Amino acid sequence: MTILTETESGPLVLSREQIEELGRELDELRAAIVADLGERDREYLYSIIKAQCGFEIAGRGLMYLGFLPPFWLAAVAALSVSKILDNMEIGHNVMHGQYDWMREPGLNSRVFEWDTVCPADQWKHSHNYLHHTYTNIHNKDRDIGYSVLRMDEAQEWNVLRLGQPLYAFMLMMLFEWGVMGHDLEVEKIVRGERTWPEIEQLILGQWRKAGKQVLKDYLVFPALTGPLFFHTLAGNAAANLVRNVWAFAIIFCGHFPTGVQTFTEEETADETRGEWYIRQMLGSANITGRKLFHIMAGNLSHQIEHHLFPDLPASRYPEMAPTVRALCEKYGLPYNTGTLGKQIGSVWKKIFKLALPPRWVKSEPSPGVIVMRQRKASEAGV
């Protein structure tokens, strides 16, 4: 079996042996990090938790001075940072099982809940299982456009797509609610493929989780500030909004910038581990930045490393990145990375472009790679 990749400079053929060799090298990198996990990782996670709790308490406290605009802004900023840390560097990563090895009962992927309206168990199903196993495979990975957006040329265009810049904007503003509804798989409900008891369970879970979040942010904490009820309500809503926009930005930069590849079910049938690794690398994109930026991004700015090793502590991705990048260079594979500005610009350009009918826009040959995976070399035409 051969994987044929075509780059700007011409076709690139990786033999089966090369792919398995690449897989072995990535396995070795993984094993080296696993062997090194210990006190350092624990201390790091607890330092982030401590910071998150500190920002949260500061944010909630400063709301009592919310009648003074600078304090209201500081309160919103602190609460936003708390929610971003909670969702990204702590919640997302803990629920991936990245810290299960610590055997800390409260930081286990089975029990952890995060400060957002989506229940952890539903998110784990759509994200950890569906998205991370079938990354960027059409009709399997529902994160390609989240069944709302056309984020790939291979997705069909229809007249409703014209509104997609607006849909994307709405999704950005209401991101936590979009994430919550994701596991319902509304398109399956429309097609009648989901049974009512299934849906009922999911909606019940969402009702319970979202209810607590709404109660806390929009009723109890505002009420606790007495006459400042509406100041606090607005402040909490603003913090949720900031988190939504930030999470949307980081997550959309992970899989939608120009050059990221999508795959078909046929192409990826009976994948080997090495082929799975290659799909993860071609289907993800990184964002460059400084240490603080990576922390605020939950290290999802290292989306390529995250997709190769979703269960390793994300704070290890920066130290793994040079090796992954070197391996990409060694085998001629692209390593899609860029500044936040470049990547998010490329994402929004795609949102606008793919809203238009395909015949109006030039189908750009992807500057990355086209994967043509063939079972038999003779059929590959080489």
Add this chain to the structure above:
Amino acid sequence: MVDLINLVQTLTSPHPLDRYLELVRPTLTLRDMRAEITRVRHSAPGSVTLTLRPTRQWKGHQAGQYVQLGVVIDGVRHTRCYSPVNPEGGRDRHIELTVKAHPGGVVSPFLYHNAVPGMVVDLTPADGMFRLPEPRPERLLLISGGSGITPVLSMLRTLAAESHRGEVVFLHYAKSPAVLPHRAELDAIARRHPNFRIELRHPHRPERIDPGAPWIDLARPKGSGYFDYDELERVAPWFADAQTYVCGPQSLMDAVRKIYQAEQWDDRLHTEEFTLSVAAADAARAHGTVNFSASRVSAENNGATLLEQAESAGLSPEYGCRMGICFSCTAVRRAGCTRNLRTGETDSDPDQPIQLCISAPVGDVDIDI
């Protein structure tokens, strides 16, 4: 109080209140019990005795029960069972644990070398059916071997503190008298309570090291020096009327159990198993039985992953990627040893969550699905 905690947790939701409190001080937690080590004594070569001050959730222990102690070693929380050795019902709310450092172990050598006053550990409430009954039986026979001394020592000390009037025999088997922890306490009890008979056996070291001790220190009384019927008759001729409590290595437990079963006195025998987690002898060869305890289904281990074995046994556990990345199939291994097929590592700590799709049983295992 509970309602108040729930109310406050509306504010900290989705996180428990303790997540915030433990950052202020680890012992401030409301739900999770912790304990602070207040004293560390190396009471005998190879053993350390820790005095712990539990947080306010502690409700005391009954002599013979155990607690689970959790410590963090290189970032990983490890939990082990220990029986407090102090008498029950003390007013000062502390517990005393004696830990023997097992070579090749993880937690016991760590505690032996690293425990210092001020260290905070996780603690569970005292548990276990191996305990002195109320009212106290008139006659008691307490038998222990090695580090199995801890629960029966608590019983002995409790009976002494209560000035028990009946007959008590405390028979302990040790490698040598030198490694016996709490000798001073045993001395004091033997001196103060003539109706308590304390006997020590150390068949591996036939010399009497401490002829002046107030207890009977017999290396080899007669015969083998190991537990047998003659020994039982010699130390406690009234044992048929007594309640007997045994804790120690498997060989000792088996020897005692055999006699009581033969005489049909099983109802008067109370035992406490304590097993060291043993590393898998032969990880490559499939053997043993896989018990899926929540479904009450068992199957011969065929060497496949636990997910596959559960499915071929007719179960349908939750799963996702089947390649170890999504953690959907995580389930609790109650007992036994499993091998992680990705890393090759084996592990046999009880009650640990494992990924079924990349774990294979090594010998007998119990999975909670």
